[in-house]
Amino acid sequence: MGYKSLADCVADLEKHGHLIRIKEEVDPYLEMAAIHLRVYEQQGPALYFEKVKGSKFPAVSNLFGTLERSKFMFRDSLPKVEQLVNLRSDPVKALKNPFKLPGIAFTALTALPLKQSLFKSSFSKTTISELPQIVNWSMDGGPFITMPQVYTEDIDKPGVLNANLGMYRIQLAGNDYVTNKEIGLHYQIHRGIGVHQSKANAKGQPLKVSIFVGGPPSHPLAAVMPLPEGLSEMTFAGALGNRRFRYFYDDEGFCISADADFVITGTVYPQENKPEGPFGDHLGYYSLTHPFPLMKVHNVYHRNDAIWSFTVVGRPPQEDTSFGALIHEIAGSALPKEIHGLKEVNAVDAAGVHPLLFAIGSERYTPYLKERRPQEILTIANHILGKNQLSLAKYLFIAAREDNEQLDTHDLSDFIQHVLERIDLTRDLHFHTKTTIDTLDYSGEGLNSGSKVVFAAAGEKKRVLATELGFVMPSDFSAVKLAIPGVMALQLPAYTSARAAKEEVSLLESALKGRDLSGVPLIVLCDDAEFTAQNINNLVWVTFTRSNPATDIHGISEFIEDKHWGCNGSVIIDARKKPHHAPELLKVPEIEEKVDQLGKKGASLFGVI
Numbered sequence: 001m002g003y004k005s006l007a008d009c010v011a012d013l014e015k016h017g018h019l020i021r022i023k024e025e026v027d028p029y030l031e032m033a034a035i036h037l038r039v040y041e042q043q044g045p046a047l048y049f050e051k052v053k054g055s056k057f058p059a060v061s062n063l064f065g066t067l068e069r070s071k072f073m074f075r076d077s078l079p080k081v082e083q084l085v086n087l088r089s090d091p092v093k094a095l096k097n098p099f100k101l102p103g104i105a106f107t108a109l110t111a112l113p114l115k116q117s118l119f120k121s122s123f124s125k126t127t128i129s130e131l132p133q134i135v136n137w138s139m140d141g142g143p144f145i146t147m148p149q150v151y152t153e154d155i156d157k158p159g160v161l162n163a164n165l166g167m168y169r170i171q172l173a174g175n176d177y178v179t180n181k182e183i184g185l186h187y188q189i190h191r192g193i194g195v196h197q198s199k200a201n202a203k204g205q206p207l208k209v210s211i212f213v214g215g216p217p218s219h220p221l222a223a224v225m226p227l228p229e230g231l232s233e234m235t236f237a238g239a240l241g242n243r244r245f246r247y248f249y250d251d252e253g254f255c256i257s258a259d260a261d262f263v264i265t266g267t268v269y270p271q272e273n274k275p276e277g278p279f280g281d282h283l284g285y286y287s288l289t290h291p292f293p294l295m296k297v298h299n300v301y302h303r304n305d306a307i308w309s310f311t312v313v314g315r316p317p318q319e320d321t322s323f324g325a326l327i328h329e330i331a332g333s334a335l336p337k338e339i340h341g342l343k344e345v346n347a348v349d350a351a352g353v354h355p356l357l358f359a360i361g362s363e364r365y366t367p368y369l370k371e372r373r374p375q376e377i378l379t380i381a382n383h384i385l386g387k388n389q390l391s392l393a394k395y396l397f398i399a400a401r402e403d404n405e406q407l408d409t410h411d412l413s414d415f416i417q418h419v420l421e422r423i424d425l426t427r428d429l430h431f432h433t434k435t436t437i438d439t440l441d442y443s444g445e446g447l448n449s450g451s452k453v454v455f456a457a458a459g460e461k462k463r464v465l466a467t468e469l470g471f472v473m474p475s476d477f478s479a480v481k482l483a484i485p486g487v488m489a490l491q492l493p494a495y496t497s498a499r500a501a502k503e504e505v506s507l508l509e510s511a512l513k514g515r516d517l518s519g520v521p522l523i524v525l526c527d528d529a530e531f532t533a534q535n536i537n538n539l540v541w542v543t544f545t546r547s548n549p550a551t552d553i554h555g556i557s558e559f560i561e562d563k564h565w566g567c568n569g570s571v572i573i574d575a576r577k578k579p580h581h582a583p584e585l586l587k588v589p590e591i592e593e594k595v596d597q598l599g600k601k602g603a604s605l606f607g608v609i
Helices: 006-015 031-041 067-073 078-086 091-096 105-111 117-122 192-202 218-224 233-241 319-331 376-384 388-392 412-422 498-511 536-545 589-598
Strands: 019-026 046-052 059-061 123-126 148-152 164-166 182-185 207-213 246-249 255-257 262-276 290-303 308-310 342-347 356-361 395-400 429-436 449-457 480-484 487-491 522-526 553-555 558-561 564-567 571-574
Touching (some): 019 031, 031 046, 117 246, 148 192, 182 262, 192 207, 376 449, 395 412, 412 536, 480 536
Parallel strands (some): 487 522
Antiparallel strands (some): 046 059, 207 262, 262 290, 342 356, 553 571, 558 564
């Protein structure tokens, strides 16, 4: 739909039964987030909060909470946009010559941004402290913007078509920020905004930043969409929303999205940082306090009918999971077109996205060999781990398409079993040590610092995976569960140190001597075997978010040969919580009780939760 504003979208969703109103006054401190989480768990409707305590502005969340609702919002434009994105080689050329491609013509007319100064009269001014001060988790360092569109321009190539629009979290208050004058930006330097900041820093000039909140739903989606080279987020927003991205520049030279509900403008000066965080993040843990760029606030604008847009992130699945499903719906799997031989890749949402990748590739090297083994898929694996956001991964499981044409990376249990049935544990684990991992992942040696490992499998089955333990565990190791065939979850006392962990593994190896582990190629050491083995989502979340490959992978009868690590028995991953890990996100019982009240008869969430 060509929504003119967020209010227009809200009205349409409400009319068609996709949105409900929360009429009671709600507290932005924890309560709004708890309501959102409870409704999302039920795959419920979008939420319009009429009365936000401490702010005159209403708020909306869970717009993208289901793929069905997302597709409904873009029901008139999805097919045309899918066609545009599929023209990855030169989408801009298609827009300039639209009549050569049926169906692209109207998309071209709505895609190019529209600059008009008359939009200035639509906005009034406010302050940071008058915005909804939403705090999602109890240990958060303050209120955050969780659905922002952060706009910056290239200092060497100014203008909207060379600009970057990204979704990077914003801390509005707390820590050492001066109220109403300073806010914090959190982003990695390799992102588009980081490139712009590097260029501005090199010239000793401040970077101008505009933060948009709200607007038509095509705008936040454009901010997270992985677009083809040469296609700007503003152009994509216009094409997806059936409405040109409207903008103007204020009197200080900041770009203002004319359809946004709120716009915060400010400058980031070279080398000016302040502590940002903690923040409850999408891995299911807090990202901790670290220095990040400081933004000096210039102005805060809002529309007369402004609605504050927010989301809540936490242990997957969450609304950003549904965001990802919509992105896949629009773009399909673009990576196989960019990485030769790659058939499929899945950043596993249940494991927090970045910690774990599953991939399928071709294995066509030396087909005349009697025993097939990973060769081409190792080349593909290296390519994957050097590709954009995929480079943040710690674990990559990759299999050969030729071994099972029906293999699906989204069937987590089946895919893990396929790899474990075929992997040669003496040969097929390949480590990358002392390298970079996700900023939000604290399983490594420090911020952005950790290791990676590739589990590669190609060829015939080498083992039959155990569906039950065919032996009795020693009494010291009796808290054990078979999570899925071939994977044993073993509960141990709390982790204390790397040295103690090695001693525990050595004791375990001695205790297991003489027992047949041929059908159990993977043992996961954990704090709670019952929880870890309860379902596949728990298994992958615990195993891959709480371990750093180089330090936490051990093996029975392990060895190093020519600097290559392998083992002649089971692989052991120590996935216990470590002292240096970030705290886990936990709900607050008192807040949950308040949410329960909203589900009673006569309250706004009756029949929803």
